[in-house]
Amino acid sequence: MNRRSIYSLGSDSPISDEAIIEMINFAVKYTPSPFNCQSGRVVVLFGENHAKLWNIVKKTLKERIPADKFPATEKKVDESFASGHATVLFFEDRSIIKNLETSFPQYAENFPLWSEQSSAMLQYVVWVMLEDAGFGVSLQHYNPIIDVEVGKNWNIDPNWKLISQMPFGMPTAEPGEKQFEPLEKRIKIFR
Numbered sequence: 584m585n586r587r588s589i590y591s592l593g594s595d596s597p598i599s600d601e602a603i604i605e606m607i608n609f610a611v612k613y614t615p616s617p618f619n620c621q622s623g624r625v626v627v628l629f630g631e632n633h634a635k636l637w638n639i640v641k642k643t644l645k646e647r648i649p650a651d652k653f654p655a656t657e658k659k660v661d662e663s664f665a666s667g668h669a670t671v672l673f674f675e676d677r678s679i680i681k682n683l684e685t686s687f688p689q690y691a692e693n694f695p696l697w698s699e700q701s702s703a704m705l706q707y708v709v710w711v712m713l714e715d716a717g718f719g720v721s722l723q724h725y726n727p728i729i730d731v732e733v734g735k736n737w738n739i740d741p742n743w744k745l746i747s748q749m750p751f752g753m754p755t756a757e758p759g760e761k762q763f764e765p766l767e768k769r770i771k772i773f774r
């Protein structure tokens with residue numbers, strides 16, 4: 584498996600946007616969720632919508648970070664995210680989680696955790712499917728500081744909690760070398 588975080592993206596695509604949408608539909612439909620509640624929600628931004636998201640990120644960061652640090656941040660957003668083909672936004676529908684908390688009070692404190700875990704599975708499925716199709720992908724977390732602007736721009740249901748942003752595009756550089764902890768420290772086998 585070649586999945587890595589890719590921070591150098593071009594805007595070309597190895598497959599059609601229709602094929603991308605089909606892949607994302609498949610992932611959303613079949614990824615498991617607690618009690619099969621299907622709380623995962625996804626918004627896919629192509630073209631101007633993709634560009635708009637990363638402009639929102641830049642504008643929001645500009646208001647928050649020192650002026651002398653902003654050019655490096657802007658370069659990163661432009662070359663690692665905005666330069667890509669599209670972005671997937673992942674949400675969880677809090678109204679579904681709240682209903683589960685009420686209906687199954689004995690598990691109430693687990694549902695928000697399971698909701699995040701289920702979203703993580705969905706994000707991973709989409710990540711590897713995109714990678715398998717030839718895209719470079721990374722996972723970003725500019726929420727919650729962009730939540731209000733995102734909600735306004737794409738008319739997002741207020742129950743949808745933004746979890747992450749996944750920009751993807753044609754990989755234009757190899758990922759850096761990755762360090763691994765010894766597996767003996769992380770896995771125990773009994774047989």
Ligand SMILES: Cc1cc2nc3c(=O)[nH]c(=O)nc-3n(C[C@H](O)[C@H](O)[C@H](O)COP(=O)(O)O)c2cc1C
Pocket residue numbers: 586587588589721722723724725758761
């Ligand atoms: C839950 C989670 C949150 C992450 N958040 C970010 C993030 O906000 N920005 C980012 O650039 N990478 C993020 N990453 C990517 C990790 O930094 C990356 O997966 C890790 O360093 C291993 O590198 P690899 O993806 O190339 O294997 C996140 C990964 C996970 C699993």
